[in-house]
Amino acid sequence: MGFNIYDFSGMTHNMHLWFSERMSPTATTIVEWTIIGVSYMLFVALFGLFLVYAERKVCAAFQQRLGPTRVGFWGLLQTIADFIKLLMKELIMPKSADRFLYNLAPFIVMIATFLAMAVLPFAKGLQTLDFDIGIFYVTAVSSVGVIGILLAGWSSNNKYSLIGAMRSGAQILSYELSVSLSLVTIIILAGSMQLSVIVESQRDSWFLFKGHIPSLIAFVIFLIAGTAETNRGPFDLAEAESELTAGFHTEYSGIKFAFFFLAEYINMFIVSAMAVTVFLGGWMPLHFGSFESFNVVMDFIPPLVWFFMKVLGVIFLIMWFKWTFPRLRVDQILTLEWKYLLPINLINIILMSLVVLTKFHL
Amino acid sequence: MSEIKEIIMHSDKIHTDEYLVNMGPQHPSTHGVLRLLVRLEGEIVHNIQPHVGYIHSGIEKMCEAISYPQVIHLTDRMDYLSAHMNNEAVALCIENALQVEVPERVKYIRTIMDELSRLASHQLWWCVMGMDLGALTTFFYGLRDREHILDIFEETCGARMTLNYSVPGGVMFDIHPNFQKRVKDFIKEFRKKLPEYDELLTGNVIFQERTKNIGYLSLEDAIAWGVTGPSGRGSGFSCDVRKHQPYSAYPLVQFEEKLDTKGDTFTRYRLRIEEMHESLHIIEQLIDNIPEGDFAVKMKGVVKLPEGEFYQRVETARGEFGVYIVSDGKKNPYRVKFRSPGFSNLFALNKMAAGHKIADLVAIMSTLDLVIPDIDR
Amino acid sequence: MNALFQYISTVFKGIGTLLTGMKITGKYVFTPWKHVTQQYPENRETLKMFDRFRGEVIMTHSENNEHLCTGCGICEINCPNGSIEIISKMELTEEGKKKRAIDQHIYHLGMCTFCNLCIKACPTGAIVMGQNFEHAVWDRSKLTKVLNQPGSKIAQGVKE
């Protein structure tokens, strides 16, 4: 079992062989699934907690504050303490809520999040599923989450929740379009929907630079629409706390609330990871055509570090949006999508096709 | 329940698409314990019924049992953001009744304090306005700058919000030796920070879209509903008491009454920002010229007003504040009535917000700048 | 064509204003050492309230355990919410005359609104405002205080 921080495919292959030698094929599959499942759950829990901490620190810095400082060094244990508190809290259910749907909703949101994580390439060979329709799969499963939000809003038997859920439904259905179309722009450039292929073809230059202006526009649109997809930043109408107290999760408490909360942060990670994979070269290091020595130094940094550095950069950008802009109104959010993002996106696809047809990108 | 039945009975016909939402008494954007019974169709607001009284503390009844200097200290607790203006209103009313001429120095100090209170109140309003619209960072920038004013208050008056600084015949203490320097430092600092407010929020395209052409209030409605302060002036209602019935040192300073006729949320917002500039301008004119003299005239130990009725209007940060004192010659007032600006402003909300969306209702409520104890008293 | 031009300029103007806003917040996020937070229990040593700060009513005592209070009760009359109660006693002076003196100056901190009216009214300047602001206690009865120290006397030469 060789361990290579630059290429994980050998390691995973050896692991598979090691299990196959000792067990029946069925048992191997089950063991491998378990390992993958546990590692994803650990990742989601730990990275989610880290993101919550990061958000609080970053938001504090934006607001000239210090953020959490009491629990642990620099408040590092703050989110863990919060999480323990949430675990111990009583689960309250409204009297006339729809019991089954009310309990189901947080799991649907969480499942959608886990499904989308399956295809993300963290590093070379560190990818659970490598579909040839990877991008299509991500856009498909990430919109399942809205069903959970709608269920939560409907089953809570609360008017604020219902308004929030309806807003969220309208919003995510429209912005799904922009996300997909901006990804289509890049699919035209890459010629494949398989995420590993997309990353591999950015070896010499990232698509953000390769595709000239069309891919820059697509990147901006993806960031806007992606922020909207995660119900964050200026698009947090579904839980607009000054209007709807807490929107769709008003009636949720304890660990069920934590599920929604965690899902929001992990969704932010997924959107950032998609942006990184598709536009910023995934785990590929930054290369400049002729600076050989520079490229060698960049190659020395492991791909996993590259990936997370880029992801955290994009997450910081998304946080920057949230802590600067006022919230949009529900009709404006649809105006922005249908009158601005969609037409620009369609023109952008034509531009990108022209770029590809004229081989301008090579 | 009976209220809901009543509303259904009052409406012209039963709308099956409509539903009622109770915004408050515990709701993040009602800024206290205000309850709005909102009739909605989808996202559209059809009718708003404000229900007040959740923090009614019977100040008017209490005033009938206490002496005049003690009445002043209770007014701190109504509109706690413009506490000094409320103090001053009662103090001026007593001085008028007793025909006491206060020294020039007192007038200057009071006017500077007024404008500082107005600035502090508008800063808090600005941060809350941003927060209601979802821009949470504004909250901390506003409070950061307000802290300087509160420090000035604390150094001179001993308290940060419930100042109780005006007393019949003058002010409670002379200004602190550091006062002038601190105020000048603050003005210098805040002149730099005010453009940031504009860049962060006013110019923002989302903010403009959210506020322009929303919550229109016509001039006729503003007058009929008695909407005063920047909210009324946004509709073109010239209602600045500082201009029309000047008191303290306002006759001596140059300032503009900011008026606009557009009457929408953005205009009300912009006027408040401009008022901050004006307030800085007023303070700048006065701060270097505070005349020497006593900070209070000697009053009798027990203040007794002559028999009769006295009324005093002042301009607080929210609008026109009035004190109506009926005296029967004893040491405590026979009847005190406070005309609070928030009370009149709140009930014009239905006029402005009907037909708009819930998000607009929140924005409109923010520009009315409500302080709930001011409404309930 | 004009409409198209307008459309494009709206988009760019909008993005421009958004970037202006991000510039302001960005300015602060990259200078995190300029934060305005005060870390309260840690800065207890350096935290000094202004000398006029109205924290609580205290009675000053000299080193001989003498105060200036004559027990006249003016502060009690001036207090708007009855937080001061004066319990006076009759004392024999050296000449053998009966004289009113303070027995207990009771101060209910829990009812006080820190309006400064008692201090302003006090004819001898016996009570002043203290700068202490950490008033939290576990038991509400602890908020009722006796301001004159046990065994204290009125200073010589203080007249009503």
Place this chain on the structure above:
Amino acid sequence: MTNEELQAYLAGEFSNAEVKQGKQYIEMLVRAADLHETAVQLKMAPVLSFDYLFCLSGVDYPDTMQVVYHLESVTHRHIVVLKVNTADRVDPLLDSVSDVWQTAKYHEREVYDLLGVKFNNHKDLRRLFLDDTWGFPLRKDYKDEVRIVER
């Protein structure tokens, strides 16, 4: 119009009313029956046009309830204080002016809530701050042994 002219004009126009110069403003005491008509005239007459009601207060006098209307004209900038006494102190009744000045709608509700003055033709006369079981706290004979501590 100067203050004296206004006083003379008001005295001439409203013969049933008692017009005098008060300590600060011109005061005008009208009979309860004339209240609504006077209010309409004060607002509608172009030379008067008292369109801004800035304060409406009720006062409990030993033998009567008085409701005081502070009026200002936005165009002419003159002020008049309109006063009206009710016939009965215990069960006072007046005409509503909420159709003349909209803001009176809620001010009258406040007066009703705290003093028990009922207003005819008021569309929505309910308690404002307190609930229905309370007495009228601003009346001088209001007793509340639990909440009011006499010193």
